[in-house]
Amino acid sequence: MVIDETALRAGLHSPSAERIKLIEAKEAAVIKALKILKTIHDKFRAASFEPIDMDLPAWRLRLSELDKKQKGFQHRVGILGDTGIGKSSLLNALVSEKADIAPSSQNGACTAAICCFEYFEPPDSSKKYRAKIDYKSKSEVDKELNHFFAELKVFESQETSESQHDAVAQAERNRFGDNLNIISNWSGLPTEKLRTLGLGSQSGKITLDCVDGKRFFDYEHPDKSKTETFYSPTPQAFLQSIKPFAGSGGKKSKDKMIWPVVRLVHVYVQADVLRSGVVLIDLPGLMDALDSRSQIARDFYNKLHSRIIVTPGDRACDNRTAMSMLQQDQILDLDTDGKMNQDSLCIATSKVDLLDWQNFVESEISPDEVSPRFQLLYQEYEQKNQRLQEVNGEIQDLKEEGGGSTPIDFETKSYDSKKRASSTTTSAYLGSTDESRILHSLFNERKELELQTAKLKGMCHYECIQARNRHSKEALQEKFDKVRNSSREDGAPQVHTELTVFPVSSKAHRLLAKGEPDPAFPDAYATGVQALKDWIIRGSLEAREKNADHLFSMAQVLLDEVDGWIMDGCQIVVKLAAAELPKIKALIQELLNVLEKRLKASHVKLHGGIENLPPNQLKSHNKFDSELAKGFVGHVNNYQISTTTGKKIHCASYLALIRRRGGQFLSQGQHGKETHDLRSRLYIYFWGPRVAMWTTAFQNTLPQLGTVAEAENEESIKAHVLGIQQSPNLHQVFKEAFEERSSRLDNLLAEYQTGLDDLLTTYEASVAEIKKSANDLLDKAMIPVYDAARDQKGTGATMRQYAAMEEGARRIQSKIFPRVSKGLSRKLESVRNKLEKEHERMLLSLIDKIKVMLTSLASMLCLSKNHEADGLMSPEQILEFRSSLTTSFQVWKREMSISKSLFTAHAKEGPQPERNIKTEAGASDLGLIAVMATTSNALQSATSPVFGTPTESDTSREGHDKLPSISTSSEEQATNTRFFREKFPVHLLDRAQTEHGESAPPMADLPPFRRESLGL
Template structure:
C-alpha cells in the first residue's frame, strides 16, 4: 500500500468530545426516581451515593451531552447574531448580541480547557521489555509504535492522546515537533571537537597505561553519545567524520565544517526550520508507517532525495487517536528504553520523567526483580525521594508492569519451584496430564488400526459383491453374504466413531489440564515476583525514612505490579485460538492495568468533570434566563443601566470581602515553610555526611570502603567539568558516577558496579522530604475546607445583598430576580472547584522543586570545581582532591544554606502566584453573577419600542433555545448504568481457570 497523502490538520472540523456510546440507541440510562424528577437538578450533581463506575459514567456522559447541546445553542445563537448585522435600529441590543458573543466565548473556553486537560502516564523500562507492544494493547491499536524486535526501538518521546478531530481521514493524527537548528549544530560541533581531541590524546604522556585507557574511554563517551545521531542523519561513519574533525582546529573552523556537513542534505535544514510537521490518516497501518521514520531509526526521504533517519532531529511526537482508554483524559507516553545501546535515547527518557503524573515501569517478568535497569527505575532512592516530595510516591502514581507473562516452561517451573513440586493437587494434575497424553497416543494408534480394518472390510465387501455376480450365486446365498458384510461395516464404523469420541474427550481433558497447570505455574510466579519487588520497595522506604518522618502507610503499603501478556491479548483480540493459560482477555492482565489507570486517575478526572459540568450548568442557567418568554405588556420605569448601578455596591462589597478572605489564606500559604523546621537538622546532617562522601570522590569505587583504587585523573577531570553530575566511565569497568545525587541521598543504588544493600544516613533531601510532604502535599490541600466554609458564608451574604438591593430599587423585578437566584447561588460550587484546582496546582509545582536540588548544589560547588580544574601537571589529581575536600569541609554550612535558600526561593516563587490566581477567581465569580443579571435585564428591559419583525425574530430564537434546553435537561436527568464502564467490570486475572472449561 502506498504511503497516504498526509497533510496539515489545521482547519479541520473538531469533534466536541468522545462519548461512551456510539449512538443514542446504545445509551443505557436509569430514570431518576419520581421523587427526584426535577429536570433542573441534574443527575450528575446528586450521585455521590453511587459507586465509582456509575458515578463516573454519569458524569462523563453528562459532559458529552453538555458539549453537544452547547454546540447546538452556539450555532443557533451565532446565526441570530449574524442576522442582526446591517439591520437598522436596536436589533443587536434587543437580540443581546454582546451577551451571545460572551456566552459563545465562554463555551469555547470550556471546550479548550477540557481538551487541554490530561493525566500523563509514562511507560518506561529497559529496551526490549515490551513497552511498545504493551502500549499497543492498551490502545487496541496493534503496531502503532515501533518495536525493538526490528532493532529500531522508539528513539524519541511519543505522547498519545485522544483525537478530537472528527473529519474523515483524520482518525489518526500526529504532530512531529523538531529541535532548534542551533541545538543540532552544537551537537555536531561537539562531536567533531571530541573526535579531534581523541587524536590529540594519543600523543599525550600518562602516568600509567590504565590512565591512558580511561582517558581515551572517557573521550569516547561523548563520541558514543553523539556519533549515532550524526550517522543517522548524514549516513557518515566514524572514519568519514574523522576527516572532517581534523579540520576543526578552532571554533570558527568548526562552525564552517558544521555548515559544510549540513549543506550535504538540504532536507535536514528544511525539517528543522518547519518546526512542526502534521500527518493524518484513517488507516492505522499506513499511519504507523508514516510516523515510524520520526520515532525510530527507519530511513525516509523527508522531502529530499537522500534517505536518512530523522529521529535525532525530533524533539517530540504527539499522536492523536480514537482509543477508548484515552477518552477520559489519560495520555500515554512512550519513553525511549533505558539502558539503550544508544546512550542519547536513554537520556531523552530521563529528561522527560519530571513531566509525568504517573509512571509505569515495564520489565519482563522473568527478570523484573533482578534486571538492573528496571531495578534502578523502581528503586533509585534519589528518584523516590523526589517522587515523595512531588506527592507521586504511592500506589496510585507508580506501578510495575511485568511483561511477557506467557513465556514460561510449565513443567520445568513446577518441578523446580518449592511449593509446587510438592503440591498434591498440582502433582496429581501433572501426573494425570501425562497419563492422558499416553492414553491419547494409544487411542490414536488404535484409531489408526480401526480405520485400517474398516478400509479392509470395505474393500472385501466390494470384492465379494463382484465375485457373487461373477459366479452367478443363487439369490439366497448372495443375500446372506451381503448381510454379513454390512454388519461388519457397521461394526467397524461404530468402533471408529467410539474411538473418535474417546479421543476428543481425552483431548479436551488434556487441554483443560494444560491450561490449569499453565495458569497455576504462571500465577505462582506472578505472586512471587510481585512479592520480591514489593519487599525490595518497602526495604528502600524504611532505609530512606530513617529520620522517622513516618511515611504514610497508605501511600507505600503496596507497590502495584501487574503481570501482562501482550502476545496472548492480541491472539484473542484478533479472534485467533487462545494461547494455553489465556482463555479470555482477563487472563492476559491488560484489563487489570486499564482498571488501575482509571482508578489512579479517578480523583483528578472527577474534579475536572465537576468543574467542567459546573461551568456548563452556569451556561445553561444563563440561556434559560435569556430564553424566558416575557409579557409584552410589562412596563418598567427604569433602565438596565440604572438597575446595574443600584447593584454596584453589592458587587463591590462582595469583591472586597472575598479578596480579604483570599488574602488571609494567601498569607497563611506564604508562611508555610517546610524548610524552616528542618533547616538546622539538614545542615547538621549534611555537614556530617558530606565530609565522608567527598573524601571518597578520589576513589574509583567510592561506595566500597574496602576498595582503594584511585580514580583516573581524566575521569576525575571529566566529572569536575560536568559539575559533579552523572558521568559514565567506559574503561575496563563501566561505572556511573553521580556525585551531586550522592550528596542528596548517600548510597543511592545508581552505580552500575555496586548494588547497595543498605542506604547510609540521609542528607539534605532525606532531611526535608518528610516535612515537605506533610506540608505541601497534605497540609496545603487541607486548606480547602476552611476556605470553602468562609466562601459559603460570603456567597450567601452576597446573594442576600443583591436580593435586598433589587427589593429596594426595583420591587417589580423581585419575582423575576428570584428565578435566577438559585442559578447564581450554585456559582459558589464552581468557585470552590477553581480554588481546589489552584491549591492542587501549587502543590504540584512546589513538589517539582525537588528537581532543582541537583542544579542548586552544582551552582554552590561550581567555584570550587573551577579552582580545582585550574590545577594541572604532575600530581594534579591529588591536589585537586585536596582543595575540593578542604573547601567543601570548610564551606559545608554555607553550601547547604545556599541549596536550601534556592529551594526556598523556588517555593516562594510558586506561592507568590497564589494571591493573583485567587483574585482572578474572585473577579470571575463577580463576572458570572453580573452576566446572569445582565441576561435577565436584557430580556426584561431592552425590548421597549422595538418593531414587530425584530420582536418576532427574538421570540423565535428564544423558542429554539428553549427546545434545546429542554433536550439538555432530559439528557441530564438520568443516571448511567456503570456496568459497562471499566470501573464496573471484573478485570483482574481470575484465581481459578476451571470455570472457563466447564
C-alpha cells in the same frame, strides 16, 4: 459453585463501571453544552447583532477558551523500560490489537525519540494513521553537539591516564565512536569532517552543512522548531514511515536515522484506551550517551501523571531492570508530590508467556507454594498425561499386532462408517470388529485426553505465572520500600505503598486478537493487557471528572448570560417604574459591598495560611542547611562508592562522571551495566530531610485550606442570597424575579469554586517544578568543583581527582545549601504572589458577574420600551430576535438542566446513590434559594406574573400572550431526551426527570469478590 474466571480477573483490576458511566455522561454533557453555546454564537453572528447590555466579545472569548480546554485535556502515562524487554510490544498491544504501529526492538533497534500516542478520528481510510514530527531547533542541536565534542575532547586528552586502558574505558571509547556514526548518519557528513568541525569549536557548521538541513532546521530563525506531518492507510506502511523518526536501527543498520534531531513524535491512532484524553508516552532510556538528550527525557518524565515500568518477567526482581527504571531521586519526587499511590505507578512484567512452568515447578518452587488450586490442577494434569501415555502405548501395540495396516485416516472416520465399510472391505481394518472397536475407542479417548491436557497445561501455566508474579511483587516491594525510605530524615516514620504489578503477555494478546488464543491466556484479562488498560483508565478518572466539572460550570455561566438577555427580555412583562432603578442599584451595591468584604476576608485567610506553610518560610529550610553542611564533605567523598553495589566506582566511570559534572552515566564493564548519577545523589541529600515537611504542607494542609475557603465562599453567597430575600427595602417584584433566577448564582459560585480548585492545582504543580529546580541551583554550585577535578591528568590522576573533589566540597560547604534554599524561597514567593493575584482577579470577576446579573435584572424590570435599544436595532426588532431564539433556548435549558443533575448529584462529598434529585426537566432550578425559601414563597414565585407562563385569565402580558411557553410538546421532549438516554447512566437520568426517583445502589448486583476488589 461455578466461578466465572474472566469476571473475577476483570473485577480485580477494572474501575467501577458506574463511575465510568457517570464521568462519560459528564463529558458528554460538556460536549453537548459546547454545541449549544456554539449554536447560540452562530445565531448572533448570523444576525450581525451585539446587544448593548451583554458583553458579547468577552462572551465569545470565554467560549473559545472553554472549547480549547475541552479539546486540550490530557492524562499523560509514561511507559518506561530498557531496550529489548517488550516495551514497544506492550504499547502495540495497548493501542493496536492486530498490527504493530510502534517501532519494536527487533534486530537491535530501539525507541530513541519520545513518542506520544494520542487519539485520532481518521477523516478517511487513506489517512487512518497520522504522525506529527516536532524537530529540535538548530540552536538546540548545536548545543547538544557542543556538549558532545567538549566531552570527547576531554576524554581524548586523558588517553594517557591509567584509567584509559581497560574494558570500561574501551566501552566508553566505543560509545563515543557510535555517537559519531549516528551524527554522520543524520547529517550526511563523514566522521572525519565531524571531528574537524566539532573538536575545532565549529559545531554550528555541522547543522549548516547538513544534507537535509533545510528539512530539519529553520536557518532564518535558529531558535524556532519545524514540524512535519504524514498519513498512512495501513499499519505496515505507517510503521515503515515512522521508524527513522522514532527508532534506532541498531549499530549495524545503514537506514537513515533522523531521531537525533527529533524532539517529539506524535502518533495519532483510533484506540479506545486513548479516547478520553489519555496519552501514552514511550520514553527512551534516561541514560543517554549525550547528557543533553538524557535531560530532554527527564524533563518530559516530570510532566507525567502516571508511570508504567516495564520489566521482563524472568528478571523482574533484578535490581538493574525494574528498579533502575525509577531512580531514587524520582521516587523522592513522587513521594513529595503526592504521586506515590496505586493509580500513579505500576510495574508490568513482560513476556510472561516464556515461563517454562514445568521447569519452574521442578526447580524454583514446589506445587504447594504455587496455589491450592494449582495442586489440584497439577495432580489432574499428571493423571491425564499418564493416561495419555498409556493410551498411546496401547494404540501402538494394536497397530503392531495388526501389521501396521491401520489406515491413516482411521481417526477421522466414525466407528459406524467403518463398520459399514467392513462389510465390503475388511482388509482396511485390524483383524476383527472387536479390535477395530477397541482401537476406535482408544483414538477417541486420546483425542479427548489431548484436549484436556492442553487445557490443564494452560491453567497450570497461568497459575505459575501468578505465583511468580507474587514472588516478583514481594521482592520489588521490599527493594522499592528500602529505596524510598533510605532518603527520609533519620527518625521519620517509615512509609509503605503497595505496588501494583501486572504480568503481561503481548504475544498472547495478539494471538487472542487473531482468534488463536494460547490455552494459558484464554481472555484479554489473562494476558494482562486488559487489566493494564483498566488501570490506565482508572488513574485518569479523577482528573477527567474534575475537568468535566470545571468545564460544565463555565458553560453554565455562559448560557446564563445569554439566558439573561434572551429569555428575560421576552418573559418579564410586569415592569417597575424607571425611578425605582437607582434605588434598586444602590441597595444591590450595599449588599455587594458586604459580600465583597466577606469574600476578601476568606481570600486573605487562605493566602495567609499558604504563606505560613513551612516550605514557604526560609527559616524552615535553614534549620536543615546547617546539619547538611556538616556532612557535605563526607557525602562528596562517598561519590567514589557505587550506591548499587557498595563497591568503589571504576576509575574510568568516575572520570566520565567528572566530565559530565555529575550527570548520569551508564557504565558497561565486565560486570554488566551500572547506572551512576552524582547529581541525583546530591539532590536526594538536599531534599531527603525536607520530604516530610513538604508533603505535609502541600499534600495535606494546602487542600484543607482550599476546602475551608470553598465552604466559607459558599456561606458568603448564601448570606448574600438571604440578604436580598429579606431586604425590607427591595421591591417584592425584584425579589421574586431574582428567586426565579437564583440558579445563575449557583452556577457563578460553581465556576468560581472550580476555578479556585484549578488555581491551587496549578500552584501545586508550580511548587513541584520549583522543587526540581533545586537540581539546577545545586549543579551551578558544583560546577567549579567538578571542573577542578576534571583538570587533573596523567599518572595518578584518579587520586588527585578525589582530592580535588574533597577540597572543592570544603570550599563551598558553608554556602551551598543556604544559597539554594534562598533561591528556592524567592521562586516560591513569586508563584505564591502570582496565585494570590490570580485568585483576587477571579474574586473580583465573580463579584462583577453577580453585579451585572442583578443590575441587568433590575434594568429589565424598570426600563420602559422606548428606553431599550441595541445599536441599529429598534426595540421591536430586538424583541423579534429574542422571540426567534426563545423556543430553541427552552430546549437548550432543559438539556442543561438534565445535565446539571449529574454534577449536583455527585458533589465533592462523593457519589450518593440513594439521593433523590428533585429537579423536574424543564423546571426552574431554585439553587441556593431552595435551602432557605419556604414552600409558600416557592409556590408564590412559581405563579408570579413577573416570570413564567401566565394562566389563561392573566391579562398582564400586554399583547405578548402568544410567545411560546417553557413547556414543549411530548415529541420535542422525546427528541430532546434521546441523546441523554444514550449517553447518561439510566438511574441518574431517571432521578433527574422524576420528582422522587429511586435507584438501587449501583454496584449491589456485583458478586461479593468484585465489590470487595473495587473497594465497595
